[in-house]
Amino acid sequence: MPYLVKQRHRAPAVTAPVVPDSSLPRVCVIGGGSSGLAAAKALYTAGVPFDCFEKGTTVGGNWVLDNPNGQSACYETLEINTSCPRMAFSDFPMPEHYPAYARHDQVADYFNAYVDHFGFRDRITFSTTVTEVTPTADDKWRVRTSDADGDTVIEYDAVLVANGHHWDPRWPEPAYPGTFEGEQIHAHDYRSSSQLAGRDVVVVGSGNSALDISVEAGRIARSAHLSQRRGQWVLRKFLLGRPADQVALPGWLPWWVTAARLRLAAVTSGSVAKLGLPQPDHKPGQSHPVQSEGIRDALRSGRVQPHPGISRLDRQHVEFADGTRVPADLIVWATGYNVTFPFLAPSLVAADDNDLPLWKRTVHPDLPGLYFIGLLQPIGAVMPLAEAQSRWIVEQLIGRYVAPPRDEVRRQMLADHERNRRQFYSSARHTMEVDFDYYLWDLRREQRRGARRATRTSDARGVASAPVAR
Incomplete structure (x- = not known):
């Protein structure tokens, strides 16, 4: 059962x-x-x-x-x-x-x-x-x-x-080159949107916390940027009108069935790569699921700007691997534990x-x-x-x-x-x-x-x- x-x-x-x-x-x-x-x-x-x-x-x-x-x-x-x-x-x-x-x-x-x-x-x-x-x-x-x-x-x-x-916060290792004159916090130290209000925020990471914080930054920050080195399949929390994890067949199922369900959820949720985030280089089910109900609207509206991985820090700016450069006075490292x-x-x-x-x-x-x-x-x-x-x-x-x-x-x-x-x-x-x-x-x-x-x-x-x- x-x-x-x-x-x-x-x-x-x-x-x-x-x-x-x-x-x-x-x-x-x-x-x-x-x-x-x-x-x-x-x-x-x-x-x-x-x-x-x-x-x-x-x-x-x-x-x-x-x-x-x-x-x-x-x-x-x-x-x-x-x-x-x-x-x-x-x-x-x-x-x-x-x-x-x-x-x-x-x-x-x-x-x-x-x-x-x-x-x-x-x-x-x-x-x-x-x-x-x-x-x-x-x-x-x-x-x-x-x-x-x-x-x-x-x-x-x-x-x-x-x-x-x-x-136990996991910080980037080795640290990115360059210097940064703004504030840097780990997602572990994030508590409320008041920390983001009126600021130029760069969130680094591709997990659930990174997406949650990015959505809040898009709502309240002066500018909000989401940097990801590797793409993820971002699933919605609801599938076919029900919580997504309740859409399953009864009894024990082999892994390939679980993976198939995750692939279905990824397809029905829609690809965030079309909204500027990196295209995942793995299949749904080959990584821990990431879920967000708000990130698509935040990206689509432009409230959150997508970027690839960081190449270097430059005092009051962050430079990304594609050569773009944005002002920043707060970096939130949602880089795991x-x-x-x-x-x-x-x-x-x-x-x-x-x-x-x-x-x-x-x-x-x-x-x-x-x-x-x-x-x-x-x-x-x-x-x-x-x-x-x-x-x-x-x-x-x-x-x-x-x-x-x-x-x-x-x-x-x-x-x-x-x-x-x-x-x-x-x-x-x-x-x-x-x-x-x-x-x-x-x-x-x-x-x-x-x-x-x-x-x-x-x-x-x-x-x-x-x-x-x-």
């Missing part, structure tokens, strides 16, 4: 308090954003003892405008690019009165309601930063945290990393140009007990996938799932990584790409296989085949 259908039931009554089972492994969750909340809820309802540490004072992560944790890239016009039913957690639908694509404040309210509905807010420690995570000699993990009262060190059986991957883990030693885990192969985008085969939640870029929303990852991890923690041998884990990991590399063009943007529906199907299949391995393991030990805690 497609994920959308599973969203149509109403949420159950508020969950009764769950008492942690001290015989189960003790777990640390890093982050109180959407992925950390999915992990915390799965652990809480299963009775697994855990601590969740959030750097800021509220839940919601990237969806909280001016989040006190300083890591949110949220801006005033931000709304989801995945429709509400496809973004919501499976057992907690978004309110029926929400629009097809919710605003950032509605998403933040949804996450707060999710926490309160399942009753685990008191399990989240706010205003606390995880500063160091190190393995111990006895296969545990030592976690150092810092708050207003100082540092604390606690040992855990497992650590679930959910610190997000849209908070680095994947970093400031609490993990680079010798332990390092993403080489954002490339960090993981089994099912969750498990590092050489680091048992360390799991990554939401460290993927789906053709769809992260939240349902983070939920599925969290449930899978909980099954392992409580003894209902047994992983295959490490060599098989590594083999599968490399095979999946290579398949994704073939499906998407090579860039730091696509190192974590997955197909939403296939990922959920594949993870459910692995859970069933692991459950059978757990039963065989229990039977071979001469104990009851019922689930056991490790």
